[in-house]
Amino acid sequence: MKNNATEGCEVLLIGYEDEENLGLRSIAAYLIENGVRAKIEPYNNSQKILERILVEKPRLVGFSLIFQRMLFNFADLIAYLRKNGITAHFTIGGHFPTLEYRITLESIPGLDTVVRHEGELTLLELFHNIDSPDHWNMIKGLAYRNNGEIVVTPPRPLIFDLDSLPFPIRNKEVVTYRGLGIHSLLASRGCQYNCSFCSVQQFYRGAPGRKRRSRSPSNVVREMEKLYSENGTRIFLFKDDDLGLRNTGQRQWVEEFIGELKRKNLSDKIAWRVSCRVDEVDAEMMNKLRDNGLAFLYLGIESGSSHGLKTFNKGYSVDQIRPALNILQELGIKFEYGFMILDPDSTIESIKENITFLGDLSRDGRAVVHFTKMFPYIGTTIAHRLKTEGRLKGPIASPDYDFNDRRLHLLEHFFFKFAFDLYLMGNGLANQLAMAKFDTVILDKFFSDEFDTRTYSMAVSELILQSNDSVLRTMNRAVDFMENRSYEEIISDWDDLETIVRDSKIIEQNVTEALRRLTINNRKVYT
Numbered sequence: 001m002k003n004n005a006t007e008g009c010e011v012l013l014i015g016y017e018d019e020e021n022l023g024l025r026s027i028a029a030y031l032i033e034n035g036v037r038a039k040i041e042p043y044n045n046s047q048k049i050l051e052r053i054l055v056e057k058p059r060l061v062g063f064s065l066i067f068q069r070m071l072f073n074f075a076d077l078i079a080y081l082r083k084n085g086i087t088a089h090f091t092i093g094g095h096f097p098t099l100e101y102r103i104t105l106e107s108i109p110g111l112d113t114v115v116r117h118e119g120e121l122t123l124l125e126l127f128h129n130i131d132s133p134d135h136w137n138m139i140k141g142l143a144y145r146n147n148g149e150i151v152v153t154p155p156r157p158l159i160f161d162l163d164s165l166p167f168p169i170r171n172k173e174v175v176t177y178r179g180l181g182i183h184s185l186l187a188s189r190g191c192q193y194n195c196s197f198c199s200v201q202q203f204y205r206g207a208p209g210r211k212r213r214s215r216s217p218s219n220v221v222r223e224m225e226k227l228y229s230e231n232g233t234r235i236f237l238f239k240d241d242d243l244g245l246r247n248t249g250q251r252q253w254v255e256e257f258i259g260e261l262k263r264k265n266l267s268d269k270i271a272w273r274v275s276c277r278v279d280e281v282d283a284e285m286m287n288k289l290r291d292n293g294l295a296f297l298y299l300g301i302e303s304g305s306s307h308g309l310k311t312f313n314k315g316y317s318v319d320q321i322r323p324a325l326n327i328l329q330e331l332g333i334k335f336e337y338g339f340m341i342l343d344p345d346s347t348i349e350s351i352k353e354n355i356t357f358l359g360d361l362s363r364d365g366r367a368v369v370h371f372t373k374m375f376p377y378i379g380t381t382i383a384h385r386l387k388t389e390g391r392l393k394g395p396i397a398s399p400d401y402d403f404n405d406r407r408l409h410l411l412e413h414f415f416f417k418f419a420f421d422l423y424l425m426g427n428g429l430a431n432q433l434a435m436a437k438f439d440t441v442i443l444d445k446f447f448s449d450e451f452d453t454r455t456y457s458m459a460v461s462e463l464i465l466q467s468n469d470s471v472l473r474t475m476n477r478a479v480d481f482m483e484n485r486s487y488e489e490i491i492s493d494w495d496d497l498e499t500i501v502r503d504s505k506i507i508e509q510n511v512t513e514a515l516r517r518l519t520i521n522n523r524k525v526y527t
Contacts, residue, residue: 008056009039015064017042019184024064025168030120033166046080065094071397078110089130093119095203099379101143114143117207158209163219174231181233188214191241196313196382221260236272245280258292271295271445279316281324295441297335304357307350341371355475362468365461369468370430419501436460470507
């Protein structure tokens, strides 16, 4: 059945969409394939969502709670919709509702149900039984209230054959970069690793089935070819938790994927980005991937301290990181990375090790220095440990923890509220520089015959280097300042830290302005 845009829908799915919400869009595609009129409404202001519901008149409204921190935002939205007379069935899904369905139902009284784990099959069955609550206990993967009690049904087995699912529905308007279509996509679901801070394993572990499943290479490339031919997509951003190169089966998948790209004559026409662990970086495989469109790599490094890597249960050592970075350097593959400089077990010494590592990681301007603090997501092993230790604190939507060394609370404040608050924010200099580096990759791939990409790349790297030097110097000076002082002395001498920040802020402003001029001069006809 076609999803006619001129008629109302039976199911309206609402979720955050900085990029296309592939989870919601896969569910919508599955519902449509099974004869249900389903549409997507991006999470935005409550009034606009209310107006869309009043126009579409759906029987079921599904909410996608991706971010734990948005629990009460969705609670307020649902309360607003109920207050304004919306009587449709409300259900919600995502990592947090799956793992904490009781808290979700208690926090959002306007909800009717929670869809747990993967949503395609469960939501379809729920839709067909909206008016038969006596049957809900027969629907796997559901949680709901019944006479004041919360009922949870057995988990639905994870979808084994991902090729059986239709491709996610897409926006009619294609996002472009330098005039090139850009889309995100998923080749797999789940992850075989068990990092202590990540809820992916916990999300899939609660349901029967393989925790990591891949679409076939031909199925993935067929979607890429479709997006390429119908939407002009030339840039693909894989949202998989991990590419997977550790075992023979995964390497065979990648080989077949490369073969499919060649068979469809896409290798030279596209650029793509994927996430990968550092202990999966293999020179031979990376060389093949680069020659078939891999232009950018995201590495979940997380720490440059043995102490931190153990806390995060990463399963590799600091000594394994540097060779991986050297391989990428030799092959000319640009990368970005995840890095958590503060974690529950941090010490002054581990932070100093991390800063030293960041200096090595970002040398010659090959990467932008950035970092964050580990967030204790619900359901993770580290959140459980912190709760057991009595160190987990704060509201459920934004939990926090105490450090063993309380001076680190002051260092956290210095890093994220004082020195680098603007630098690390969404549109701050760190992201601007990262985007400029990405820009050099795209120009080199698609416009090298029209543009002096080498000069542009060198200019961007120089600005990254200037920024990195300033950030690292400020971090080192702050840690040295705090290392030999007590908590009380740091507070008393805080004015001295302001002098350190003043110097770094000036450089930050100068680099920001220089980057603005550089990017303006290099937009030309490519926008």
